[in-house]
Amino acid sequence: xxxxxxxxxxxxxxxxxxxxxxxxxxxxxxxxxxxxxxxxxxxxxxxxxxxxxxxxxxxxxxxxxxxxxxxxxxxxxxxxxxxxxxxxxxxxxxxxxxxxxxxxxxxxxxxxxxxxxxxxxxxxxxxxxxxxxxxxxxxxxxxxxxxxxxxxxxxxxxxxxxxxxxxxxxxxxxxxxxxxxxxxxxxxxxxxxxxxxxxxxxxxxxxxxxxxxxxxxxxxxxxxxxxxxxxxxxxx
Numbered sequence: 001x002x003x004x005x006x007x008x009x010x011x012x013x014x015x016x017x018x019x020x021x022x023x024x025x026x027x028x029x030x031x032x033x034x035x036x037x038x039x040x041x042x043x044x045x046x047x048x049x050x051x052x053x054x055x056x057x058x059x060x061x062x063x064x065x066x067x068x069x070x071x072x073x074x075x076x077x078x079x080x081x082x083x084x085x086x087x088x089x090x091x092x093x094x095x096x097x098x099x100x101x102x103x104x105x106x107x108x109x110x111x112x113x114x115x116x117x118x119x120x121x122x123x124x125x126x127x128x129x130x131x132x133x134x135x136x137x138x139x140x141x142x143x144x145x146x147x148x149x150x151x152x153x154x155x156x157x158x159x160x161x162x163x164x165x166x167x168x169x170x171x172x173x174x175x176x177x178x179x180x181x182x183x184x185x186x187x188x189x190x191x192x193x194x195x196x197x198x199x200x201x202x203x204x205x206x207x208x209x210x211x212x213x214x215x216x217x218x219x220x221x222x223x224x225x226x227x228x229x230x231x232x233x234x235x236x
Contacts, residue, residue, distance in 0.1 A: 012067045013070060016075050017075060019075070019076075020075035020079070022062060022065075023062050023076065023079045024078065024082070027056060027059055030055045030056070031099050034048040034052055035099045035102055035103050038103055044156075045105060045108070046106055046152060047153060048103045048104075049103065049105065050149045050150075050153050052103055052104055054145055054150070056120065056145065057124075057146060057184075058145055060128075060138060061188070061191065063076060063133055064192055066133075073132065074129055074132065076128045077124065077128035077129055081125060084118065084121050084122065086100070087100070087113045087117055087121065090110060091111055091112075091113035091114035091118070092110075092114075094110045094113075098110065115219040116218075116219035116222045117222075119220075119223050120144065120222045123141075123144065124141060126226075127140050134193065135196040135233050136230040138188050139189065139229050139233060141188070142181065142188040143181040143185060143206060143209045143225060143229050144222065144225050145184065146180040146184035147176075147180045147181030147209060148177065148213060149180065150179075151169075151173040151176050151177035151180070152173060154172050154173045154175070154176030155170040155173030155176070158170075158176075159171075165214065166215065167218045174210055174213070177209070177210045177214075178206055178210040181206035181209055182202060182203055182206040185202040186199065201233075204232070208228060208232055209225050212224050212225055212228045213225055
């Protein structure tokens with residue numbers, strides 16, 4: 001979806017920089033909110049971690065605001081570049097009461113930030129550069145953000161039918177992954193690359209990603225899921 005004007009009639013570079021600033025404000029507002037809910041309202045680390053995951057994946061909602069044709073369009077990944085540096089620093093040196101450790105890890109071990117969470121932001125950088133406003137990148141982030149974000153929440157709250165390949169999953173969680181991936185895929189493709197909208201293709205990719213998530217080892221799914229999506233979009 002192309003933007004034809006700039007905010008306040010700014011030159012394109014300044015407009016894109018302003019949009020990038022909005023993405024930074026959006027993403028950096030989530031951890032303090034989750035920290036408040038974890039510390040004061042009993043929200044579990046697992047739930048806060050996945051809400052943060054969903055919000056981070058949804059940052060692509062800002063993509064239509066970026067103007068194409070100038071290198072500053074790649075500022076769309078600036079928030080993930082910053083988080084890459086922060087996660088490395090926090091994963092190595094953060095204290096146990098660090099905001100990111102409390103809201104983005106399962107166990108409170110800061111080293112978790114160097115695995116699945118770091119993989120997520122690296123994938124986001126790839127999608128926002130090599131697949132900028134392209135179907136593979138948009139779908140990969142939609143599926144990774146919403147499918148992989150909703151699955152464990154549904155599994156924890158509703159999961160009754162369990163299965164195990166490399167780690168324990170639930171049928172209810174997998175169904176939530178499928179529904180979240182499909183609906184988010186439809187929405188974000190319609191919003192960002194409407195000319196590529198195909199209900200059947202998005203459903204097939206969501207289904208394949210659901211299978212991959214179900215058989216993936218913990219943490220590695222943040223790499224395997226987007227890789228599957230990108231490969232399938234390229235093939236199909």
